[in-house]
Amino acid sequence: NFMLTQPHSVSESPGKTVTISCTRSSGNILSNYVQWYQQRPGSAPTTVMYEDHQRPSGVPDRFSGSIDSSSNSASLTISGLKTEDEADYYCQSYDKTNRWVFGGGTKLTVL
Amino acid sequence: EVQLVESGGGLIQPGGSLRLSCTASGFSVGSKFMAWVRQAPGKGLEWVSVIYIDGSTYHADSVKGRFTISRDNYKNTLYLQMNSLRVEDTAVYYCAKNLGPGSHFDYWGRGTLVTVSS
Numbered sequence: 173n174f175m176l177t178q179p180h181s182v183s184e185s186p187g188k189t190v191t192i193s194c195t196r197s198s199g200n201i202l203s204n205y206v207q208w209y210q211q212r213p214g215s216a217p218t219t220v221m222y223e224d225h226q227r228p229s230g231v232p233d234r235f236s237g238s239i240d241s242s243s244n245s246a247s248l249t250i251s252g253l254k255t256e257d258e259a260d261y262y263c264q265s266y267d268k269t270n271r272w273v274f275g276g277g278t279k280l281t282v283l
Numbered sequence: 284e285v286q287l288v289e290s291g292g293g294l295i296q297p298g299g300s301l302r303l304s305c306t307a308s309g310f311s312v313g314s315k316f317m318a319w320v321r322q323a324p325g326k327g328l329e330w331v332s333v334i335y336i337d338g339s340t341y342h343a344d345s346v347k348g349r350f351t352i353s354r355d356n357y358k359n360t361l362y363l364q365m366n367s368l369r370v371e372d373t374a375v376y377y378c379a380k381n382l383g384p385g386s387h388f389d390y391w392g393r394g395t396l397v398t399v400s401s
Contacts, residue, residue: 207387209328215329216377216391223386262328266385270341272318272330 174198176263176275183281188253192278194263195245205267206246208237211260211277220261221248250280258282284388285309287378292395299368299399304362305378305392311367313356316335316381318388319363321374321397333381339368368399 175197184190190223194206206224209217219228221237224246234252239245246265263275291303303319318333332342332352340352351364361378375396379388 205385205387209388211328215302216393217388218391219387219389222389228389260327264328264387268384270322270333270339270384271343272333272381274328274330277327 173224173268174273175270176197176264176273178261178275178278180276181279181281183283184253186187186253186255186282189249189251190253190280191247191249192246192261192263192280193243193247194275195243196265200241201244201246201265202240202241204268206237206239207264208246208248209262211262212225213259217262242259252281255282285380287380287390287392289376289378289392289395291362293396294398294400296367296401297368297370297399300364301364301397302308303363303376303378303397304367305307305363307359307361307378307380310380311356312354312359314360316383317352317354317361318354318379318381320360320377320379320388320391321372322377322394323371323374326374331376332388349395368397370399373399375390 177195202242210220211217225237236249262277287310319331326360334352349367353362375394378392380390
């Protein structure tokens with residue numbers, strides 16, 4: 173069984189770019205897609221990235237996803253930060269033993 | 284329009300049982316992968332259980348043997364039977380639709396709060 177590790181928090185100024193990492197503890201990051209969810213306080217999560225780098229309709233192209241096999245990690249990059257991007261972000265992948273795995277979450281502060 | 288509405292949460296004593304329901308509209312629960320995901324107060328998301336289109340079910344180690352996921356295709360409703368509840372099961376429980384192994388949860392309910400306390 174693997175785990176997904178995210179930084180506890182990141183912060184950046186409006187208009188800047190921030191990258192949130194998600195590192196897989198064992199097994200190949202390329203073996204299953206990585207998804208990213210945004211969760212605002214008091215609300216259910218919503219998908220901002222799926223299948224590593226696919227954006228759902230309605231998610232601005234300021235959001236992008238990538239995979240780095242050398243570090244066995246996935247990343248979510250948000251450019252042109254807006255105050256409305258302030259939220260918790262979770263990565264998620266799938267274990268072929270029929271488990272869905274979430275990262276611990278990253279609190280993004282836009283200050 | 285796809286909607287998921289959870290119900291059945293509440294305050295329950297340790298060792299007790301509770302059944303959560305998730306009523307779906309806009310699609311058939313029997314034709315999709317459906318799951319429960321929970322979030323303890325101030326904590327992150329934790330996958331709990333999933334039911335596949337073929338009826339296969341899988342549960343996280345933390346709830347295996349205590350929780351059971353099921354569905355009623357006629358009522359278009361997903362269930363989570365929770366037995367032998369523990370304080371650490373306290374969380375908001377979300378019902379979510381998934382596009383399949385390896386894919387994402389594309390629709391979520393608003394969640395129902397389960398509080399296990401004496």
